[in-house]
Amino acid sequence: MIAIAITLLILEVDVPKPESPGTLAHKLAEQWPSYAAYFVSFLTIGVIWINHHAMLRRVQVVDHSVLIFNLLLLMLVAVLPWSTALMAAYLREDAGQHLAAAIYAGSFLAMAGSFYAMQRHLMQRPELLLPTIGPDERAEVRRRNRAGLLPYLVAVAAAPLSSYLVLAICAAVGIYYSLPSVTRAPQES
Amino acid sequence: MIAIAITLLILEVDVPKPESPGTLAHKLAEQWPSYAAYFVSFLTIGVIWINHHAMLRRVQVVDHSVLIFNLLLLMLVAVLPWSTALMAAYLREDAGQHLAAAIYAGSFLAMAGSFYAMQRHLMQRPELLLPTIGPDERAEVRRRNRAGLLPYLVAVAAAPLSSYLVLAICAAVGIYYSLPSVTRAPQES
Amino acid sequence: MIAIAITLLILEVDVPKPESPGTLAHKLAEQWPSYAAYFVSFLTIGVIWINHHAMLRRVQVVDHSVLIFNLLLLMLVAVLPWSTALMAAYLREDAGQHLAAAIYAGSFLAMAGSFYAMQRHLMQRPELLLPTIGPDERAEVRRRNRAGLLPYLVAVAAAPLSSYLVLAICAAVGIYYSLPSVTRAPQES
Amino acid sequence: MIAIAITLLILEVDVPKPESPGTLAHKLAEQWPSYAAYFVSFLTIGVIWINHHAMLRRVQVVDHSVLIFNLLLLMLVAVLPWSTALMAAYLREDAGQHLAAAIYAGSFLAMAGSFYAMQRHLMQRPELLLPTIGPDERAEVRRRNRAGLLPYLVAVAAAPLSSYLVLAICAAVGIYYSLPSVTRAPQES
Numbered sequence: 001m002i003a004i005a006i007t008l009l010i011l012e013v014d015v016p017k018p019e020s021p022g023t024l025a026h027k028l029a030e031q032w033p034s035y036a037a038y039f040v041s042f043l044t045i046g047v048i049w050i051n052h053h054a055m056l057r058r059v060q061v062v063d064h065s066v067l068i069f070n071l072l073l074l075m076l077v078a079v080l081p082w083s084t085a086l087m088a089a090y091l092r093e094d095a096g097q098h099l100a101a102a103i104y105a106g107s108f109l110a111m112a113g114s115f116y117a118m119q120r121h122l123m124q125r126p127e128l129l130l131p132t133i134g135p136d137e138r139a140e141v142r143r144r145n146r147a148g149l150l151p152y153l154v155a156v157a158a159a160p161l162s163s164y165l166v167l168a169i170c171a172a173v174g175i176y177y178s179l180p181s182v183t184r185a186p187q188e189s
Numbered sequence: 190m191i192a193i194a195i196t197l198l199i200l201e202v203d204v205p206k207p208e209s210p211g212t213l214a215h216k217l218a219e220q221w222p223s224y225a226a227y228f229v230s231f232l233t234i235g236v237i238w239i240n241h242h243a244m245l246r247r248v249q250v251v252d253h254s255v256l257i258f259n260l261l262l263l264m265l266v267a268v269l270p271w272s273t274a275l276m277a278a279y280l281r282e283d284a285g286q287h288l289a290a291a292i293y294a295g296s297f298l299a300m301a302g303s304f305y306a307m308q309r310h311l312m313q314r315p316e317l318l319l320p321t322i323g324p325d326e327r328a329e330v331r332r333r334n335r336a337g338l339l340p341y342l343v344a345v346a347a348a349p350l351s352s353y354l355v356l357a358i359c360a361a362v363g364i365y366y367s368l369p370s371v372t373r374a375p376q377e378s
Numbered sequence: 379m380i381a382i383a384i385t386l387l388i389l390e391v392d393v394p395k396p397e398s399p400g401t402l403a404h405k406l407a408e409q410w411p412s413y414a415a416y417f418v419s420f421l422t423i424g425v426i427w428i429n430h431h432a433m434l435r436r437v438q439v440v441d442h443s444v445l446i447f448n449l450l451l452l453m454l455v456a457v458l459p460w461s462t463a464l465m466a467a468y469l470r471e472d473a474g475q476h477l478a479a480a481i482y483a484g485s486f487l488a489m490a491g492s493f494y495a496m497q498r499h500l501m502q503r504p505e506l507l508l509p510t511i512g513p514d515e516r517a518e519v520r521r522r523n524r525a526g527l528l529p530y531l532v533a534v535a536a537a538p539l540s541s542y543l544v545l546a547i548c549a550a551v552g553i554y555y556s557l558p559s560v561t562r563a564p565q566e567s
Numbered sequence: 568m569i570a571i572a573i574t575l576l577i578l579e580v581d582v583p584k585p586e587s588p589g590t591l592a593h594k595l596a597e598q599w600p601s602y603a604a605y606f607v608s609f610l611t612i613g614v615i616w617i618n619h620h621a622m623l624r625r626v627q628v629v630d631h632s633v634l635i636f637n638l639l640l641l642m643l644v645a646v647l648p649w650s651t652a653l654m655a656a657y658l659r660e661d662a663g664q665h666l667a668a669a670i671y672a673g674s675f676l677a678m679a680g681s682f683y684a685m686q687r688h689l690m691q692r693p694e695l696l697l698p699t700i701g702p703d704e705r706a707e708v709r710r711r712n713r714a715g716l717l718p719y720l721v722a723v724a725a726a727p728l729s730s731y732l733v734l735a736i737c738a739a740v741g742i743y744y745s746l747p748s749v750t751r752a753p754q755e756s
Contacts, residue, residue, distance in 0.1 A: 004571055028666075043638075071238075078198065082199050096207065292406075386575075449610075449745070471585050
């Protein structure tokens with residue numbers, strides 16, 4: 001389902017109409033906030049997607065709470081094509097850019113927060129996990145996920161300053177988590 | 190396929206145009222029926238989705254009727270992005286809100302009804318189920334699914350009164366089925 | 379992928395605008411060609427979907443041709459949301475209904491034809507199939523799929539007469555293949 | 568996810584409005600760039616899809632880089648419904664056709680390039696592959712993927728000449744890779 005939301009993002013990027021004034025190059029350049037917001041959202045959902053797969057590999061049994069946490073996470077992921085289009089539409093507006101940026105970063109924060117809540121629930125219940133997952137790994141996973149919330153808190157806090165700053169913070173977070181330096185040990189496919 | 194319908198719901202929530210009058214905050218607040226209908230529909234489809242997975246775990250062999258029941262269920266799930274958008278558009282209209290609410294609750298009732306019909310078909314045919322599923326569990330599953338139809342009947346009946354009431358009933362049903370108190374025993378993932 | 383195309387169908391059914399003239403009941407009734415075309419297309423894709431699963435269960439090894447046949451089938455399935463919307467838009471137009479109906483039935487014919495071509499390719503190559511599939515079953519599968527092309531040929535031929543007739547034929551075919559009387563032996567899930 | 572992008576392509580092909588002037592036949596014929604661009608993009612994504620499956624069959628273990636390469640590939644695939652619609656809209660425009668064609672062929676080149684980068688990464692790391700994949704096969708896979716970049720380089724270079732030429736080159740590449748003569752040995756399904 002994460003795969004579907006990430007693919008729907010593109011539907012919010014417009015194709016300029018041939019009959020509207022200006023050259024195509026100009027009309028495409030005008031749309032840069034759409035591309036920037038698309039790129040940042042794609043990267044962010046992509047990183048959550050990879051982490052979600054990594055999480056599922058640790059789980060042996062799911063209880064009702066995990067299913068509901070997962071549904072909540074998916075609901076927040078599914079909202080992102082909308083908040084991304086909102087950010088792209090208002091990034092350069094004097095009025096509205098701050099609220100749009102707060103909603104944009106807030107939707108990332110909510111997504112990361114629900115992911116953290118689900119991980120926390122799982123890591124506190126070793127009986128739901130594979131027996132190979134020891135207490136150290138459980139603590140480490142929780143710590144890492146909690147740390148991932150911080151930059152989005154900063155991004156939301158930056159919304160009253162500038163929507164560009166918010167977008168830059170979110171982009172930096174997505175790129176950071178994609179870097180090979182953040183590599184974990186090889187995993188079986 | 191349920192995953193796809195649940196993700197498409199967001200496409201029916203509009204992004205306010207920057208050039209339309211009013212502040213962004215005002216324009217977003219104006220759209221609250223879209224968010225409410227989105228939330229209720231997401232939760233409702235989500236609960237059906239979880240139940241659908243639980244059902245598939247009990248099944249060993251499918252006959253042609255199960256496939257057709259399943260196709261009917263999917264058809265009714267696939268209609269929900271449309272009935273959700275209809276509900277959001279007419280919730281506050283004096284004329285139209287009653288019909289829109291009846292269609293909205295009716296689409297939930299039809300979805301739950303087709304799910305019940307499929308469960309009933311399966312529970313009457315132990316040869317299609319895993320051998321571990323005894324008569325008591327089969328009766329219990331049928332009873333629980335039949336009970337799930339009642340609130341949607343009430344919601345449809347409330348449509349002549351108020352669309353707000355209908356939305357509230359549907360929201361309450363979705364939230365109730367998501368509560369941990371309705372938890373079943375842990376299931377293997 | 380068939381699951382995605384079948385779910386996208388609903389995006390072509392409009393929600394009437396509250397500000398347009400007329401009661402909601404009237405506006406919804408006006409749209410009946412959209413519902414009829416939606417229903418027929420959903421059923422038709424659904425039957426192909428079930429048959430596609432049944433086919434995959436017989437296959438042990440795929441060669442390059444099977445992959446390309448499959449891609450062609452998927453391309454034709456993916457076109458159906460478009461041809462369905464075209465049929466719905468022109469069903470009642472004096473001018474255009476015949477061409478739209480020919481395209482609609484023609485897209486079903488092309489889909490069924492590509493499915494038949496893939497089945498034929500497979501049934502002529504026992505080395506690609508499970509060893510339990512004998513010559514009789516192979517001949518029977520080919521015969522049944524070839525017979526399934528006939529009604530769509532009739533539907534295309536009926537396009538110069540009336541778009542309603544075309545829709546009725548396609549509906550009848552979809553309903554016929556969903557009937558329990560066309561049941562095959564139970565299959566493992 | 569590739570399945571989703573390939574299915575979304577059709578959403579960019581318009582259904583002509585009944586109330587617009589001209590016969591339906593004329594209006595449909597007018598839209599031929601949409602069909603041509605749809606066909607070429609579907610074929611191109613389809614070939615990448617088949618190759619992607621073939622690649623996954625060789626892999627035993629994935630590292631973080633493979634996941635990120637894969638995410639990059641998916642991002643570029645997900646962009647294609649947009650670049651396809653752009654190509655269809657500007658194919659016949661005097662102004663804009665060259666840029667649109669360069670973007671169209673460029674998006675194919677980027678997709679094929681990211682696929683090549685992922686293959687190259689994998690083929691240089693035998694420890695990630697199945698033990699049956701020897702040095703000769705690894706070298707052959709790299710060589711074949713690198714060769715696949717060339718026609719898209721030519722297509723981008725042809726953009727200043729004519730958008731029709733670009734479309735024809737991309738179509739030829741897609742058709743070539745679908746031909747049975749490019750068949751590899753049968754693969755287990």
